[in-house]
Structures are given as structure tokens and as C-alpha cells.
Amino acid sequence: MTDPAGRRYQVKGELAAFRGVLFPARTAAGLWPYVELLPEPGAAAPEGVEPRRAADGSVAGYPVAPEQLEAWYAVHWTFHWRGEPFECTGATDTTIAGTYLGTDQEFAKAHLKRRVIGYRGEFPRAEVTDPTEHREDLLGPRTALARRLAEAGHFRPAVQATYRGRTYPAAAEPDATGRIGLTGADLAHSDLPVDPQDPTRHLAAPAQLDAWYRTHWTFHWQGGPFQAVGTSEGRIKGVYTGADWGFVDGLQLTQEPAPDGARPHYTVEVALDEVTDLEQHRTDLLPPLTD
Known part of the structure; x- marks a missing residue:
């Protein structure tokens, strides 16, 4: 399919520029934040990108990290026919089809096809302007x-925990010797x-640390309180509190087993952008200094 300017790209959808070449594209499901390139049938695959395979072994797409793209955008086209505005829904070598965007009911009834919502028409390319x-x-x-x-x-x-001015992931509890594991x-x-129990960690006494603390985030959604537990596909995930x-x-929240197994x-x-009152909370874990 060609777009209204005659180029071989979709008239509505997403396009991404990778190494100077435009490809139809979409979000790579399950691989956020990657973008999936979708070469047209018969077109060359993007150079240097490993394909993602579907369950049947076919190529589902070519996932690319956002920083590797020159551009990624949603596109749609508009045009005029007999001075009235349309949004393009399809194009052939000789015609362009579109949904009517105007408000002239007499014009629509006289020249266009009625749809469930609105009006649509298909016109010779030579009659389409703008x-x-x-x-x-x-x-x-x-x-x-x-x-x-x-x-x-x-x-x-x-x-x-902060050790000598640098912050590291830390254990939530001291070990048997009273020291805290840092990674x-x-x-x-x-x-x-x-740490003899975990060679990827090193042990620090509380007195050696500048800080040791726990953080968590809370937010509100639809007026209800939640504690954040991470993200999924670029969306924040929270547990209702x-x-x-x-x-x-009423809002059909998802039931999941709690980590402690006590109750769901x-x-x-x-x-x-759908949440409010997003706030980080900090709880200090270092014991108070004593004389």
C-alpha cells in the first residue's frame, strides 16, 4: 500500500527509522522498552538485529532498543475532497479512501457512504487535494x-546502604555477626x-556505614491507596492497601497470592500519568548512636 504522497508506507500506524531506513513498527510486547521493527514482505531485514521468533518459528519482528532508533512516531494522513476534510483510511495506485471529518450533513448524505459512526468515501487520486x-x-x-x-x-x-559516600544495595537484616551485606x-x-555465605556480597559493621535504610513508594489511583511493587511494560504496579x-x-483489581502466603x-x-500522590518513603535502619 502507498500513502497519499505515493510512498510505500502505511497511511496510518507507526514507523521507526533505524540506520536511515524506515520500517513499520510497534511496541515489542514483553520486551519493554524495546520497539519491534516489522519489514514489509519481501523487504530486507534490519541489518545486525536478531529476529524474535513466534511459537511456530516464524519471524515475529526485530526488537531494537529505543536509543538505537533515529525516530519512532505514529502517523496518519488527512486530505480534502471538494473542499471538505477527510482522514485517510486507505490508498491504492488510483484512489484514496477516508473518513469524513467535516460537519456538512447535506454534503455527506449526497456524496458519501453512511457508516455506523460517521461517513466514508473513496475518491480518484486526481480529485484529492492537500x-x-x-x-x-x-x-x-x-x-x-x-x-x-x-x-x-x-x-x-x-x-x-551508604559506605564511604557511595550507595549500594544492602541486606534488610544483619547477619549472625551483626554485619550488613552490601553488593x-x-x-x-x-x-x-x-560474606562467606554469599561471595557476591561484602560485610560492613553498622558503625562503618554512613546510612542504612529501606525505601518504598506509594500512590493513589482512582482515589484508592496503593504501595508500588515495581513496573510492567512501562506501567507502575501497585498493591491495594x-x-x-x-x-x-468495582475496579476489578487483579487478585494475586501475597508473598507471605497468608492471604491474597x-x-x-x-x-x-494516571496516578496521583506518588511519593517515596524512607525508613532508617541504622541503630541510634550511643555514648
Whole structure:
């Protein structure tokens, strides 16, 4: 299919530019934040990209990290026919079809086909004027969101400790000797001993730490309180902490087994711009200093 300007690209959908070549594209399901390139049948595959296989072995697409793309955007076209506006829904070598965007009911009834909602027409290309491409940038928002989620640790609960001015993932409880396990590649060059139970960790006494603390995030969605437990496909996931069964049932929250197995809890996955009162909380774990 060609677009209204005669180029061989879809008239509505998503396109991504990779190494100077435009491909139809979509979000790579299950591989967020990757974008999946979808070469047209017979077109060359994107150079240097491993394909993702479907269950039957066929190529489902070519996942690419956002930072490898020059552009990724949603596109649609509009045009005019006899001075009236349309959104393009299809194109052939000789005709262009579109949904009527105007408000002239007499014009629509006289020249167009009635649809369930609105009117549609198909016209000779020679009669179409003002074909215009409209783009919505998808790459910038995806890159910004990925950066924000990374900076926030994907809103997961975490325990961290600061040792000599640097912050490391840390154990939530001291070991049997009262020391706290820290994880970090550069700790191999420190004076901290290796944890005999876990060689990837090093042990620090509380007095050696500048800080040791637990963090978690909370937010509200649809007026209900949640504690964040991470992200999924770029959406924040939270466990409902309220006590209103009507809220749980009415908004059809997802029931999941609680980590402690005591009773189920209820979760939701929503876009960041749908939540309010997103706030980080910190609980200090270092014992108070004594004289």
C-alpha cells in the first residue's frame, strides 16, 4: 500500500527509522522498552538485529532498543475532497479512501457512504487535494519514561546502604555477626570482608556505614491507596492497601497470592500519568548512636 504522497508506507500506524531506513513498527510486547521493527514482505531485514521468533518459528519482528532508533512516531494522513476534510483510511495506485471529518450533513448524505459512526468515501487520486502527513513522536516520550523508571529503581521497594559516600544495595537484616551485606563490584577493592555465605556480597559493621535504610513508594489511583511493587511494560504496579471491597470489585483489581502466603492481595498496573500522590518513603535502619 502507498500513502497519499505515493510512498510505500502505511497511511496510518507507526514507523521507526533505524540506520536511515524506515520500517513499520510497534511496541515489542514483553520486551519493554524495546520497539519491534516489522519489514514489509519481501523487504530486507534490519541489518545486525536478531529476529524474535513466534511459537511456530516464524519471524515475529526485530526488537531494537529505543536509543538505537533515529525516530519512532505514529502517523496518519488527512486530505480534502471538494473542499471538505477527510482522514485517510486507505490508498491504492488510483484512489484514496477516508473518513469524513467535516460537519456538512447535506454534503455527506449526497456524496458519501453512511457508516455506523460517521461517513466514508473513496475518491480518484486526481480529485484529492492537500494530502498532509501528521506525526506524533513516540521515541521522545518512551526514552524519557525509561530514564525516569530507571532513576526511580522502577519504584520497587529497596534496601540500601551508604559506605564511604557511595550507595549500594544492602541486606534488610544483619547477619549472625551483626554485619550488613552490601553488593557492588567495586567493593572487591575495599577493606570489607567477603560474606562467606554469599561471595557476591561484602560485610560492613553498622558503625562503618554512613546510612542504612529501606525505601518504598506509594500512590493513589482512582482515589484508592496503593504501595508500588515495581513496573510492567512501562506501567507502575501497585498493591491495594485500602479496605474497601467495593473499590476492589468495582475496579476489578487483579487478585494475586501475597508473598507471605497468608492471604491474597489485589494489584493494578497503570500508566504513570494516571496516578496521583506518588511519593517515596524512607525508613532508617541504622541503630541510634550511643555514648
